[in-house]
Amino acid sequence: MAATESSGKDKIYGLTKECKIRFQRILSTANLGLCYDFVSTQHKSFRAWIVTIGALASPEASLDHRLREHEHIKLTVVELLLLVKDCLGTGE
Numbered sequence: 001m002a003a004t005e006s007s008g009k010d011k012i013y014g015l016t017k018e019c020k021i022r023f024q025r026i027l028s029t030a031n032l033g034l035c036y037d038f039v040s041t042q043h044k045s046f047r048a049w050i051v052t053i054g055a056l057a058s059p060e061a062s063l064d065h066r067l068r069e070h071e072h073i074k075l076t077v078v079e080l081l082l083l084v085k086d087c088l089g090t091g092e
Contacts, residue, residue: 012064012074015081016055019046022088046084 023043026032032039050056055063067074 010059010062010064011078012055012067012081013062015078015085016050019081019084019088020050020056022085022090025090026088 023039023046026039027036027043053063054061054066057063059065063077064074067077
């Protein structure tokens with residue numbers, strides 16, 4: 001992942017929202033079959049991470065804000081979220 005993809009003060013927030021939406025789309029698909037339990041478990045873990053870390057918290061309490069002076073850590077989180085987003089595809 002390119003470092004330029006991590007620019008923007010609310011990058012973690014935006015990627016987290018996108019991943020959350022993609023999880024919800026996948027779980028609403030009727031033909032998920034045997035993968036439903038796996039995807040559902042991963043979604044629950046992701047939701048727990050969101051709440052625990054504050055990825056979708058108000059701007060002054062958000063992970064983006066708290067990592068504003070730690071760009072190397074923020075970049076790592078962004079890259080991991082990009083991987084999750086890519087793995088989830090379009091969520092369809």
